[in-house]
Amino acid sequence: MSPSVTLKEVAALAGVSYQTVSKVLNRKVQASKETEARIFQAAEELGYRPNQIARNMRLQRSYMIGYSWERTSPDQVNHILDQFLTSMVEEAQAASFHLLPFPFRQGEEHVEDYRELINSGRVDGFVLSSINYNDPRVSYLMERRFPFVGFGHSDPELDFCYVDVDGADGIHQAVEYLLDKGHRRIAAIAWPKDSRVGNERMAGYLEAMQAAHAPVQPQWIQRGQGDFEFGRIACHTLVDLETELRPTAIVCLNDTQAIGAMHALRERQLQAGKDIAIIGFDDAPMTQFLLPALSTIRQPIRLAGRKCIEILVTLIDGNLPEERHVLLKPKLIIRASA
């Protein structure tokens, strides 16, 4: 990347006027999508430095950070939202920023929302949640070189700043604990294969089993929705396995599945924690009040919120953050169910 690339060179390569390049890169006007794409591509090819863009933008800062979250289904609760929002709001305020929440939509429509917030100068950066593979928001913001931090990461070839909770480590801890307790036949109630977060957590299961030379039967991995009903059905399927295959412990990728699994055990006159050990993931506030209380994995959500804002503000200032990728360790909470 050459530090001496000028807007004129970008304009020449993009085949548009200097004024258009200047206005688009400084977010003063909104050009057609095609023109913007040409300008960003030219800026990219010539190595027009993003901190020049950052420096220009600084002149008209909004001191706002865009954030959008996916709504949970009505029978579930987003138990981390309160903590995550509160810690971001507090950390942002300490840096003289405010959060700007906006509605979550799917796919390209949602990218339009990001585009409009940038072009209208409403925000200086974004925190992204619910990132999945090939997330169009990520490619759009990277191409546009607009400051953002992911709460969660994505395809390894996309190198952007993120803060994440190490889901593999969480499930690894759970499986290791069960192995230590003498369990060998450990099953997993998991999510569909297109779930990035689900695959990461499952990697922790497989690693821990392999490290202990505990063979994994294909029937032990039950994949489906992360809800109560699938947890219940999957647990029945696992209990129905012939005696020598029947698991003595089950890890679930979230607490809702674990609660479904505990119900299935009760329907079979089995006791969680006595007949079959159950471990969830999330430490939803109600899980401590279940009978038996649910063993689960707690994520450091407040810290994650603070780190997201800290890194984002550094990027908005046009500086390089000390840590571009922050992976936080979750904590295994042992209660009666395992």
Added chain:
Amino acid sequence: MSPSVTLKEVAALAGVSYQTVSKVLNRKVQASKETEARIFQAAEELGYRPNQIARNMRLQRSYMIGYSWERTSPDQVNHILDQFLTSMVEEAQAASFHLLPFPFRQGEEHVEDYRELINSGRVDGFVLSSINYNDPRVSYLMERRFPFVGFGHSDPELDFCYVDVDGADGIHQAVEYLLDKGHRRIAAIAWPKDSRVGNERMAGYLEAMQAAHAPVQPQWIQRGQGDFEFGRIACHTLVDLETELRPTAIVCLNDTQAIGAMHALRERQLQAGKDIAIIGFDDAPMTQFLLPALSTIRQPIRLAGRKCIEILVTLIDGNLPEERHVLLKPKLIIRASA
């Protein structure tokens, strides 16, 4: 109120210059607290019309709505936050507004946050949650005539716009249902007497009992924190009453207390829904998965969020909302626990 009051008259009465009055009322500068108080008092006394202020402010609108919520304790979950924020964010966007969340603090410190957001021109109005008696935010915003809507109301003599869920009606429905089922000895696990929301809900209990000529024993009203542990202890106290006083049904002012009460029953080898009926309040997403599933009261949160924004935007536009006080009916959800 006279429509012809001028800024000059306000300035004369307040004993400050015309410029100061103009700048303060138009939020162009921040004067000392004492000066501002004098100006607002003078504007009030002379009947300087709030829609003049609104009209002036319209010139420099931020299109932002301030909102701040009280964090729940770590062992509980704010299960309405997601729904309430989402519906406000969506409704605001439809009216070209955005939400501006800011940290919740207690008492006068929190009023300072409101003051600063107004004086810096960051917001055009507020939605207030967790309103209690003598809330200093309410008196400050009323005195300053700054647009706001309460999600919840307060002392009856304070006449401001609000949207609320009719908690008395909710508990009334629950007690009526229990009376219909033949219960006469119905107890209530309630909150401390300084809780406005708690007192409202308890009014519904007393009304329903009186309407059915069912006498209320003082021992049946157990007041304490709205948490699991108090629900558990209060239920033990109620079960310990001598046989002819022992309640056959208990209404709780929230689900967490109800879950504590269900634990207490289990500790006594009693079954909720069979030996003693239990009804909660909130319909927290996990309560349907309890054994037995909890009967509870569901609040129309999405509608409440939409109504708050609708009324607030009307106020910001300097118009009178059609409904100044919206009281929404909650819904009794009957499951196995009652």
